Amino acid sequence: MLASSIPQDFIGGVIYILQNNYKLYIEGASFTLIIAISGTILGLFLALLIIIFRIQEKDSRDSKFNILMKRISVIFSSSYVEFFRGTPMMVQAAIFYYGLAMAGVRIPIILAGVIVVTLNTAAYLTEVLRAGINAIDKGQMEAARSIGLSRGQAFRHVIFPQVIKNMVPAIGNELVVNIKDTAVLSVIGVSELFYMGKSVAGTYYRYTESFVLVALMYLVLVLITTRILTIAIQYINREKVSLPKSMTGGLSQ
Amino acid sequence: MNIIEFRNVTKAFDDVVVLDSINYSFEEGTITSIIGPSGSGKSTMLRCINQLESVNSGDIIFEGNSVVSKKTNINKIRSKIGMVFQSFNLFGNMSVIENCIIGQTKVLHRSKEESRNIALTFLEKVGMIDFRDRAVSKLSGGQKQRVAIARTLSMNPDVILFDEPTSALDPEMVKEVLEVIRNIAQDGYTLIVVTHEMDFAKEVSNNVIFIDKGIITESGNSVEVFNNPQTKRLQEFLTKF
Numbered sequence: 448m449l450a451s452s453i454p455q456d457f458i459g460g461v462i463y464i465l466q467n468n469y470k471l472y473i474e475g476a477s478f479t480l481i482i483a484i485s486g487t488i489l490g491l492f493l494a495l496l497i498i499i500f501r502i503q504e505k506d507s508r509d510s511k512f513n514i515l516m517k518r519i520s521v522i523f524s525s526s527y528v529e530f531f532r533g534t535p536m537m538v539q540a541a542i543f544y545y546g547l548a549m550a551g552v553r554i555p556i557i558l559a560g561v562i563v564v565t566l567n568t569a570a571y572l573t574e575v576l577r578a579g580i581n582a583i584d585k586g587q588m589e590a591a592r593s594i595g596l597s598r599g600q601a602f603r604h605v606i607f608p609q610v611i612k613n614m615v616p617a618i619g620n621e622l623v624v625n626i627k628d629t630a631v632l633s634v635i636g637v638s639e640l641f642y643m644g645k646s647v648a649g650t651y652y653r654y655t656e657s658f659v660l661v662a663l664m665y666l667v668l669v670l671i672t673t674r675i676l677t678i679a680i681q682y683i684n685r686e687k688v689s690l691p692k693s694m695t696g697g698l699s700q
Numbered sequence: 701m702n703i704i705e706f707r708n709v710t711k712a713f714d715d716v717v718v719l720d721s722i723n724y725s726f727e728e729g730t731i732t733s734i735i736g737p738s739g740s741g742k743s744t745m746l747r748c749i750n751q752l753e754s755v756n757s758g759d760i761i762f763e764g765n766s767v768v769s770k771k772t773n774i775n776k777i778r779s780k781i782g783m784v785f786q787s788f789n790l791f792g793n794m795s796v797i798e799n800c801i802i803g804q805t806k807v808l809h810r811s812k813e814e815s816r817n818i819a820l821t822f823l824e825k826v827g828m829i830d831f832r833d834r835a836v837s838k839l840s841g842g843q844k845q846r847v848a849i850a851r852t853l854s855m856n857p858d859v860i861l862f863d864e865p866t867s868a869l870d871p872e873m874v875k876e877v878l879e880v881i882r883n884i885a886q887d888g889y890t891l892i893v894v895t896h897e898m899d900f901a902k903e904v905s906n907n908v909i910f911i912d913k914g915i916i917t918e919s920g921n922s923v924e925v926f927n928n929p930q931t932k933r934l935q936e937f938l939t940k941f
Contacts, residue, residue, distance in 0.1 A: 507754035508770050589752055590789035590848075594803035594855055595779030604802055608793040 453651055460656040468647045475643030476664050482560045482632065482639060483625040489561070490568025491618060495607075497569060498576045500524035502602075524573070531570030537631035539563055544635040560637040564625055575617045579610035615683055619676035626668050640664055702761075703728040703859060703890050704749060709758035711744055711914075718744045720914040721758070726859075731891040733901035733922065736911035737937065742894045745911065746861050749892070750781045763858065779807045782852030782860040786867050788844040790836040796847050797823065797832040800854040808855065815854070822850040826880050842873030846880055853884070860884070862893040898941040902926045910934045 453463045465472070501524040503517035531539065540563045547554060583606055591601035630641035644661035648654040704726040711719040718741040726732055734742045747753040748760060751767055751774055760767045767777055790799050800819035804810045810818070823829040826846040836844060845865060852860055862881065866874040878900050885891060885904050895901055901908060901922065908925040910918040910933075918925060918934050929935045 508751075508774065510770070584787075584789070586785060586787050586789035587791065590783075590785060590791065592775075593750055593752065593778055593781075593783040593785075594851070595775045595777075595807035596803065597775055600806055604806065605791050605793065612793070 453653065457656060460651075460653050461660060464647060464651060464653065464656050465660055468650075471643045471647055472640065472660065472664060475638060475640035476668060478557060478560075478637065479626060479629050479639040479641075479665075480668065482557065482564055482629050482637070483622060485561050486564025486629075487568055487618065487622045487625050489565040490621070491572055493565060493569035494572035494576055497524050497527060497573045498580075499602075501528070501573060501577060502580060506598075528570045528573050531567050532574070535631070536563060536567050536628055537634050539567065540632055540635050556635065556637050559635060560629065560632045560639070563632065564629065567628075568621055568625060571621060572614075572618065575614050575621075576610060579614045579617075580606060582613070583609055612683065615680055616676075619673075619680070622676070623669055623672055626672060627665060630665075701728045702726065703763060704892075705761040706745075706748075707759045707761065709745075709748060709755050709760060711741075711748060711753060711755050718914050719748070719755075722914075722916060724909065724916060724919065726890065726892060727907075728858075728890055729888050730907055731885050731893070731905040732907040732909060733905040734892065734894045734909045734911060735896070735898070735901055735937075736909075736917075740911045741914040742911050743863050746783075746863050746892060746894050749859075749861060750778050750783055752783075775807065779803065779855055780858045782855055782857035784845070784848050784852055784860065784862045784865050786864040788841070788848045788868070790839075790844055790848055790851070792836060794836065795832070796828060796834050796836060796839070799836060799847060800851045803851070803855050818856075819850070819854050822853040823847070825853065825883070826850045827876075840873065841869045842876045845869065845873075845877045849877075849880055849884070857889075859890040859892065862891065862895070864894050864896065866895070866897060898926075898938070910937070912937075 454460055500520035503520045505514055505517060509517070540559070543563055543566075544556075544559050547559070587605055587609070588598075588601055591605045592598070596604065629637070629639050632639055633642035633645065636642070640661055644657045648657035651657070702725040706722045706724045709719055709722040710717065722745065734745060736742050744753055748755050749762070749767070755768055758768075762777055762781065765772055765777070767774065791802065794802065797816065797819050800823060801812070801815045804815035804818060805812060820829060820832065823832055826849050828843060828846050828850060831839065831843065831847070836847065839847065849865075865881065866877050869877060874897070878897065881891070881893070881900075882904055891905075893901070893905065905922045908919065908922040909916055910925065910929075910931075912933050918929065918931050925934070926938070929938055
């Protein structure tokens with residue numbers, strides 16, 4: 448029996464569990480990364496869509512119908528954000544997964560995980576975007592409108608590029624949060640890192656050892672991600688200096 | 701011929717009336733300075749022309765069309781009315797030349813090549829051609845304002861509005877920007893300039909409007925207005941310069 452040949456001391460137990468189960472941990476860590484990364488990226492795109500609804504403002508030139516539509520857009524998008532920020536992701540996952548099951552819809556469990564993380568991330572990043580937009584000098588919008596750009600064009604060509612550049616650190620932060628928070632997806636049986644740790648622990652009845660290993664792996668994932676993000680941000684900021692050349696190079700083609 | 705006409709325009713921010721029944725016509729090809737104390741409504745009058753501010757009542761006619769009417773395509777009108785701001789407002793995510801190109805390609809639908817050539821012409825005119833590939837954040841205030849003027853000229857506007865174009869500049873840089881505006885003034889554009897530079901207003905403009913508390917207190921030929929102010933309020937105002 449497996450459980451009987453495992454050393455009784457803590458260190459020995461940790462080493463034994465790692466030697467015999469590293470494949471499971473790596474598999475779990477891969478799922479964690481896949482869900483966190485794809486959820487963050489998809490969440491960013493969804494946030495870019497939701498923010499369009501969120502930033503609709505009444506204009507003196509609008510018809511009554513336009514004003515009504517804008518009002519609905521804002522209510523819809525802010526309700527979305529409030530719901531996903533105001534409820535735990537674990538509960539959202541449970542409602543989503545069991546809700547689908549009840550409706551007779553079966554989807555791969557990892558996909559369910561990605562969707563839940565995406566919906567959640569979108570809510571947070573929508574707020575980050577909104578703060579970013581508010582932080583841009585209003586003269587940028589006025590100058591864009593004064594040369595005849597529509598409000599949409601002004602956002603696309605002038606405001607968003609500046610906001611997104613400023614929000615890269617916040618997106619990175621969200622990725623790190625997601626790497627850790629995917630652990631709650633174990634509630635619906637997604638075989639990510641925490642779930643794998645739990646099943647290994649159950650095999651040997653050695654919970655502390657297994658979860659210490661899990662914690663170390665999360666730590667390694669987060670440290671590596673943070674390091675990569677730091678380098679990426681430095682790269683973006685360095686690019687700022689040489690940006691004009693490369694950009695006009697593109698334009699003159 | 702009148703290019704812009706204010707017809708009984710009133711504008712209020714909440715309860716504060718900033719423009720009170722303004723009637724005034726700007727003639728094509730002339731240079732008009734709007735002067736007056738801070739908070740008198742000068743900038744608001746300018747911003748109503750391209751509808752950065754909406755009006756509460758009255759109408760503003762630009763080249764025969766109401767800019768106030770909801771039926772008007774305001775983006776098309778704005779592309780013909782250039783504006784230069786006190787705080788430059790160059791697009792921070794673009795280089796100098798891209799600032800001068802974006803409106804041409806997106807609003808006037810010119811080709812990139814054509815837009816680039818036009819942009820270069822005007823960057824040359826304002827003396828900024830050597831900076832064409834710079835990030836705008838790397839420019840001095842005077843340079844930024846010259847680029848902003850080139851951006852406006854690149855759209856080939858019929859009118860250019862200047863909203864205190866030198867107020868945010870160091871004294872040294874004021875000169876270089878005024879020099880560029882003087883230069884443009886000789887090219888037959890219709891210019892409307894809100895300014896605190898009285899010497900400039902006197903020397904360059906054909907007409908002067910003096911606004912006080914939202915009312916045009918005095919207006920007319922700039923030499924006459926400056927040399928022979930009729931109202932006590934304007935006499936007082938001019939002694940401060």
